Amino acid sequence: MNTITPFTPRQSRSVEHLIAGVATSDGAGVKLTRVLTGKLQQRLNPFLMLDAFGSDNPDDYIAGFPDHPHRGFETITYMLAGRMRHRDSAGHEGLLGDGGVQWMTAGRGVIHSEIPEQK
Numbered sequence: 001m002n003t004i005t006p007f008t009p010r011q012s013r014s015v016e017h018l019i020a021g022v023a024t025s026d027g028a029g030v031k032l033t034r035v036l037t038g039k040l041q042q043r044l045n046p047f048l049m050l051d052a053f054g055s056d057n058p059d060d061y062i063a064g065f066p067d068h069p070h071r072g073f074e075t076i077t078y079m080l081a082g083r084m085r086h087r088d089s090a091g092h093e094g095l096l097g098d099g100g101v102q103w104m105t106a107g108r109g110v111i112h113s114e115i116p117e118q119k
Helices: 038-043
Strands: 022-026 030-034 065-070 074-078 084-088 093-096 101-105 110-116
Touching: 084 101, 093 101
Parallel strands: none
Antiparallel strands: 022 030, 065 110, 074 101, 084 093, 084 110
């Protein structure tokens, strides 16, 4: 029988460095904060992007991320709150809700979209 042993750190760790995100936009004009940029991106290779977005104004995000290609990497979308509709050229479709996670492997290539939905 396998027993799961919880991880207990031997000592607490301090925060090494606070990173201020950069306000930008992506997709169809979604206003977001890009945390992984420049020298930090080089340091955290192979990670490409780390973005956060959230607003009380639907105009800041509702157009979402229409069809766009990916190849040779994986994307992870984690929804803290809200709803995001995902569709891709492989025929997959799903709705991410509060606390939902979607992991997509692009492999040789895929075209996908992620569009926020109102509740």
